[in-house]
Amino acid sequence: MIAPTPSQPAVEFAGVSFRYDGPWALQEVDLAIPRGDFAGCVGPNGGGKSTLLRLALGLLAPTRGQVRVLGMPPAQARQRIGYLPQHNRLDAQFPASALEVVLMGRLGPKPQWGPFGREARRLAHEALRDVNMADLHARPFATLSGGQQKRVLLARALVCRPELLLLDEPAANLDIEAERQLYDLLRKLNERLTIVVVSHDMGFVSRHVRTAVCVNRMVHTHASSELSDEVIRRLYGREMRLVEHHPEPGHTHGPDCHHETIDAERK
């Protein structure tokens, strides 16, 4: 096996196709996200964004092609990946303190026998400090606000000292202020690690990320920031309308239908 070197991309897809039982969810994806990047995966719901993320995490295996994360197969890279799942996948009423939730990020394939040791607790406190939640470590998770819960979950992703952070819809159900705080945090974290964000919220992505990865069955990367808000929103709006309100049986839109517009001239 080739030893992973820093020059290899953080996330690399080579000719990757994937399908569950039905049609292709992703087709012929070639993608390379360099280390240190702040990338945002955008596209309509059901376009394959979360599938892309779950392939990178090794939770799904590609039907065709190869996925490498930090120069390794995803399953081997897991211990170096911090992951923030979609909020609706977890039980927000679960009885645990903020610190206990963060400690869950220390678990791995090797069993953790008995309670966590002093070193793990120190790292957990440190991760909570990184997300400005040090004072609230003893608070029950269920009683925290949406923004605070998100930051605790971010600390849980950080506590394994990852090189790559994968975030699935981090801005979902956050108000504007909480979203801004989260972004400030991510920008600071981006100084030391690679970040990939999945979001259906084009606004969030166009405001905050450096590289846009447009996912709608096929994938196009735009190694640039500063997408034109207005153009994206207009196009995205049309796309959403097309999907939700005007289901025309005979009409199929190209998988790369927002490609051109996202590529369009910036302000």
Place this chain on the structure above:
Amino acid sequence: MNEPAADLGFLAALAQFAFLQRAVAAGLLASVACGVVGTYVVVRRITYIAGAIAHSILGGMGAAVYLNRMWGWSWLDPMHGAVAAAVVSALVIGTVSLRARQREDTVIGAVWAIGMAVGVLFLAATRGYQVDVMGYLFGSISIVSPADVWLIVILDVVILAIVFAFYAAFAAVCFDEEFARARGVRVEAYYLLLLCLTALTIVLLVKIVGIVLVIALLTLPVAIAGSLTHTLGRMMLLATLLCAILTLSGVALSYGADLPAGATTVTLAGGVYLCAVAGRACWPWLTRQRGAPH
């Protein structure tokens, strides 16, 4: 209870009768497993899986009675059959729910009913033997044998050791399965282990409150504890205490009033739970009244 000493006070009777001492010991010991494992059942929301496991136990007990009487397997106790049936049901339901999520409820229902049906058939086929089916269904804490008490002790130790060893992983799997899987935690193995612990706990509790009432004792003390505390460890501790108080009160009340102990315990638990829910609902209203006197 048709004991001759029913007119004695409970404490005096407790000092005098070994069967009552065993009943109390069984209740207290089972409370430990009940509080700890019940907490996982409630937070992981697998009450109906627990229900199916409980009902499938009749199948195992029936088979054990049949083999014991008709085939002369005299070493085989109904409790052995109960343990086997509970663990097999837990593994079947667990595997299906991990592999084919959309069929989970169908399988839960099937295991629930088939277990009961098989049990009834085995008991019907066991000729010349009066079986206390009511005892299986609704508990028979007054006829706990010394061997039963030891079995409860052993299962308690096993359950506590496993929960202590894998506490963090169990919590992570219950809280956020997807994240745990992404960390490389063996989610399937822990989930099946948790279901097996649930199965063993149910076997213990069946002795006390019976197959039909077991879900109540497994979940109500935890539900009450959950309205008072917000961390897993404290919920387990509080649920254990509540379960112990409830079973003890159930045995004492039922002894004095000559009522079935299992049903008394569960009714008591239900009453306390309703009071806790009502109290919690009224609490903000009461504090608001006090906070804003005008």
